Amino acid sequence: MVKFHDRHLGVMMVALGAVIIGLAMALPGPITGAHIAYGPGFFPSLLGVATMLAGVALAIRGPQAAKDGDASDAEAKGRPRFAAPLLVLGSMLAYVYLSDTVGFLPMSMVILVLLLMVGGMRFVSALLLSLATSIAIYLLFSKVLMVPLPRGLLQPWAIWL
Amino acid sequence: MMAHILSAAAELFSPYVMAVILGSAVFGLFIGAIPGLTATMATALLVPITFYMDPVPAVAAMVTASAMAMFAGDIPSALLRMPGTPASAAYTDDAFALTKKGMAHVSLGICLLTSAIGGIFGALVLSLFAPPLASLALKFSSFEYFWLCLLGLTTSAFIMQGSPIKGIISLSLGLFVSTIGIDPVSGVPRFTFGAPSLIGGVSLVPVMIGVFAVAEILRFYAHRNPKLALEQVELKGVFSGQGRILWRERKAIAQGNVLGTLIGIVPGAGADIAAWISYSVAKKFSRKPEEYGRGSEEGLAAAGAANNAAVSGAYIPALVFGIPGDAITAIVIGVLFMKGVNPGPTIFLNNPSTVYGIFMAFLVANLLMIPLGWVAIRCGRVILKARLAILMPVILVFCMVGSFAVDNTVTAVGVALAFGVIGYFMEETGIPIAPFVLGIVLGPLVEQNFLTSMMKSGGSFIAFFDRPIAAGLALVTIIIWLSPLLALFRRRPLLQDNPD
Numbered sequence: 001m002v003k004f005h006d007r008h009l010g011v012m013m014v015a016l017g018a019v020i021i022g023l024a025m026a027l028p029g030p031i032t033g034a035h036i037a038y039g040p041g042f043f044p045s046l047l048g049v050a051t052m053l054a055g056v057a058l059a060i061r062g063p064q065a066a067k068d069g070d071a072s073d074a075e076a077k078g079r080p081r082f083a084a085p086l087l088v089l090g091s092m093l094a095y096v097y098l099s100d101t102v103g104f105l106p107m108s109m110v111i112l113v114l115l116l117m118v119g120g121m122r123f124v125s126a127l128l129l130s131l132a133t134s135i136a137i138y139l140l141f142s143k144v145l146m147v148p149l150p151r152g153l154l155q156p157w158a159i160w161l
Numbered sequence: 162m163m164a165h166i167l168s169a170a171a172e173l174f175s176p177y178v179m180a181v182i183l184g185s186a187v188f189g190l191f192i193g194a195i196p197g198l199t200a201t202m203a204t205a206l207l208v209p210i211t212f213y214m215d216p217v218p219a220v221a222a223m224v225t226a227s228a229m230a231m232f233a234g235d236i237p238s239a240l241l242r243m244p245g246t247p248a249s250a251a252y253t254d255d256a257f258a259l260t261k262k263g264m265a266h267v268s269l270g271i272c273l274l275t276s277a278i279g280g281i282f283g284a285l286v287l288s289l290f291a292p293p294l295a296s297l298a299l300k301f302s303s304f305e306y307f308w309l310c311l312l313g314l315t316t317s318a319f320i321m322q323g324s325p326i327k328g329i330i331s332l333s334l335g336l337f338v339s340t341i342g343i344d345p346v347s348g349v350p351r352f353t354f355g356a357p358s359l360i361g362g363v364s365l366v367p368v369m370i371g372v373f374a375v376a377e378i379l380r381f382y383a384h385r386n387p388k389l390a391l392e393q394v395e396l397k398g399v400f401s402g403q404g405r406i407l408w409r410e411r412k413a414i415a416q417g418n419v420l421g422t423l424i425g426i427v428p429g430a431g432a433d434i435a436a437w438i439s440y441s442v443a444k445k446f447s448r449k450p451e452e453y454g455r456g457s458e459e460g461l462a463a464a465g466a467a468n469n470a471a472v473s474g475a476y477i478p479a480l481v482f483g484i485p486g487d488a489i490t491a492i493v494i495g496v497l498f499m500k501g502v503n504p505g506p507t508i509f510l511n512n513p514s515t516v517y518g519i520f521m522a523f524l525v526a527n528l529l530m531i532p533l534g535w536v537a538i539r540c541g542r543v544i545l546k547a548r549l550a551i552l553m554p555v556i557l558v559f560c561m562v563g564s565f566a567v568d569n570t571v572t573a574v575g576v577a578l579a580f581g582v583i584g585y586f587m588e589e590t591g592i593p594i595a596p597f598v599l600g601i602v603l604g605p606l607v608e609q610n611f612l613t614s615m616m617k618s619g620g621s622f623i624a625f626f627d628r629p630i631a632a633g634l635a636l637v638t639i640i641i642w643l644s645p646l647l648a649l650f651r652r653r654p655l656l657q658d659n660p661d
Contacts, residue, residue: 009590013330020337028349038615040344040351043608047340050333057326084382085585088557092375092578095561096571108558115557118382119550133555137562145213147566 010059017052021045084118091115103152104142105161108134162513169217169517173525178218182522185222186229186529190537193230194544195552196243197381200230200432200472201488205373206556208366208496209563216500216515220493221522224476227489228280228526231432231469232534235272236541239265240392248432248468251440257392258456265394269541270403271458272465273534275414277527278407279466282418283425283473284523287480291509291516294481298506303617304625306482307610308634310603313428313484315641318596320430325645327592335597338363339604346612358572365495367564367577368601372594373488374560375581378553380588391545399538406458413443413463421467425474429599431487432468432475439467473523480504480516484603488595491602 027041091111099107112130117123141147142161151158172178185207192203203226211219234246235256242257244250259268301309314336318328341352342362353359407414417439424435443463444453453460475486476493483505485491494504502512509516537544564577587594618624626632 006591009592017333023352027351028347030347038612040347040349043611044337044340044351047333047337051330051337054326054329054333058324058330061326081383081385085379088375088379088382089578089582091557092561092574092581096575096578099565099571099574104562108562112554112558115554116551119548119554121551129551130554133558137555137558141209141562141566145210145566147562148569149562149565 006061007059010055010057010061013055013058014052015055017048017050017055020048020051022048024048087114087118099152100150101152102150103154104149105134105138105151106153108137165513166517169514169521172215172217172514173221173518173521178221181214181218181222182225182525182529185226186526186533189226189229190233190533191544191547192226193233193245194236194537194541195547195549196237196241196245197377197549198552198556199246199373199377200227200234200248201246201492202373202377203227203230204489204492205369206559206563208369208492209566211496212366212499212567216497216502216512217518217522219496219500220515220519221526223489223493223496224519224522225526225529228276228469228472228523229530229533231472232273232276232530233537235276235465236269236538237545239268239272240394240541240545241390248436248471250433251436252461252464254454255457255461258454259458259461260392260394262456263394264456265392266396266399266538267402267406267458268456268461269396269538270399270401271406271410271461273399273531273538274403274407275417275462275465276469276534277530278414279418279421279468279470280473280527280530281524282466283422283470284520284527286422287473287476287523288520291477291481291520294477295506295509298481301482301506301630302628303610303613304628304631305634307607307614307625308631308638309428309478309482309484310607310610312634312638312641313478313486314596314599314603314607315638316427316429317599318429318593319641319644320434324591327590328596331587331592331594332596332600335600336604336607337600338368338597339601340608345605345609358570363576363601364567364573365499365601366567367573368580369492369495369598370560370564371577371580372584372587372598374556375577376584376588376594378557378560379581379585381549381553383585386549391542393542396538396541399535407462410459410462413459414466416443416446417463417466418470421470422474424467425471425486426477428478428482428484428486429596430471431489431595432471435471436464436468440464469527473527476519476523480508480519481506483606485599488598491598494602 024041024044028039030039095107109130112133113126116126116129138149142149151161154161189203192198193200204223207222207226211222230246231248234244234249237243237245238249238253239256239260242253244253256268256272259265314332318332319325341359343350343360350360420439420442421435424430424438440460440463443460444450447459475490478484478486479490479494483494483503485494497504502508502515560577561574564573565571567573584594587597614625626635
């Protein structure tokens with residue numbers, strides 16, 4: 001995830017504002033004969049204009065001198081990493097598409113083990129911790145708050161859950 | 162009125178609600194004490210749990226957790242030189258300098274007691290001024306509401322640290338997100354791209370979980386985190402000698418209380434700004450300004466009181482007008498709406514015992530802060546040993562289940578994911594998050610009041626300035642809009658010196 005230059009950000013915002021205006025224009029106009037003189041696209045297109053203007057201002061102004069603390073902060077952080085945040089995104093996406101068939105407990109355990117090991121934990125401790133945490137979260141949401149968490153693969157043993 | 166107060170007290174002091182308050186207090190202290198986990202995040206993570214509660218315990222839980230987290234943010238300031246929440250950043254250097262002098266217990270004692278004093282002061286102002294303000298607000302028309310919303314959005318976009326241009330970008334995008342779904346005026350679905358799950362609009366809870374929790378998780382994994390050195394210090398005697406110190410710094414504390422509450426009341430400005438402003442005001446009028454940054458007890462007392470006073474003060478516009486003062490109250494407003502309790506002047510007519518329950522929850526939470534905060538300080542070193550590498554995966558699973566719990570669909574998990582990425586991207590590019598969130602919450606209110614006003618006035622903008630209160634609000638808003646232009650003229654020579 002690249003550190004964005006303010007000029008690039010400005011250009012992106014101009015484009016985004018244009019897209020918002022375009023989408024807003026595509027909405028139906030005000031209903032003729034009604035009391036409403038402004039269509040559903042009126043307010044969003046104002047927002048599109050505001051986004052574009054701010055984008056232009058940002059692109060013209062360019063980067064500002066870093067405020068105190070900012071520069072050292074960026075240095076301390078170093079170059080961003082890609083793999084670990086992508087794993088977080090992948091876990092969430094997988095949860096969206098697979099949780100219904102696989103079930104909450106197995107999904108949560110796999111995600112936890114993976115991320116804990118990325119954090120430097122050994123497999124056995126990660127496994128034990130993920131088991132304990134998953135069951136605790138399951139009990140809290142499923143038994144106390146009555147959220148129907150998917151059972152998925154564990155359906156045959158539903159009586160035990 | 163007495164009957165409402167009594168029924169609110171009966172509900173608040175029931176064993177169930179007390180247990181909820183105690184649980185959220187411990188949760189808030191823990192989250193706030195860990196750098197990287199903020200008071201706002203603590204509130205956002207509580208939403209899925211409070212979703213199943215009545216309004217009073219739900220708000221009491223969030224009030225308690227946010228107040229506790231706000232104080233607990235001072236613990237790592239003193240022990241790690243790292244603010245636990247952004248609102249502690251103003252006086253981190255002072256807290257740590259005192260620790261270096263072997264006075265960690267003194268600095269944390271000041272933080273704890275001034276936090277409680279500030280919180281209670283803000284809560285008293287809230288209880289005294291909210292009801293009369295609400296009866297005034299009943300006379301407000303769409304013009305006043307439009308300007309009030311705009312004032313809140315404007316302050317959040319302009320006063321935030323960083324550039325107002327990025328604040329405007331953040332605000333416009335947040336308002337745009339709020340227009341997704343059926344347009345209540347024309348009944349036309351907007352920007353849903355044919356997705357049926359978007360017709361009702363983007364659901365607020367997964368959005369909050371996304372921008373405040375998932376984004377932080379992504380940030381944690383994207384950056385190498387510096388190893389922090391924990392100061393090995395004695396933390397006994399937190400309260401010893403505090404009476405004398407508090408009396409000596411009474412002016413600073415009073416200043417922090419008043420300024421903090423006032424800044425909390427301004428819609429759009431919250432605890433972070435309150436701490437910074439109160440700290441610099443205290444420094445400006447101090448007899449010993451050279452001590453600031455090197456362990457000033459005065460600065461600590463002023464800003465420590467200010468951030469907690471602002472947490473309480475922010476509930477005034479939230480409850481009276483339905484306009485959140487900061488990100489935390491934006492979440493609380495969202496939760497109240499979901500429970501069918503509409504914040505705004507009518508809440509005082511329709512749900513008076515809920516309102517009194519919230520007032521009392523503030524007092525209880527801030528009183529409870531003193532003993533529980535003492536325990537947290539004594540356990541500070543243990544809490545700070547908790548490793549983010551272990552906590553973050555657990556928080557992620559919690560985020561997914563929490564978003565799912567709102568309407569039992571995985572779509573909400575997808576929304577949390579999407580807004581997590583947006584929040585991460587915004588933070589990386591220096592776009593502030595708060596205006597975005599306020600825009601999402603206030604968007605429908607701004608648009609409807611704007612359109613209603615335009616229809617009433619027949620398309621003339623002059624009517625927006627006709628009524629005295631509306632004109633006053635408009636004036637303040639426009640002055641804030643023009644302020645960066647004025648600042649630009651002043652700074653021009655400086656910029657020319659620096660060709661970059």
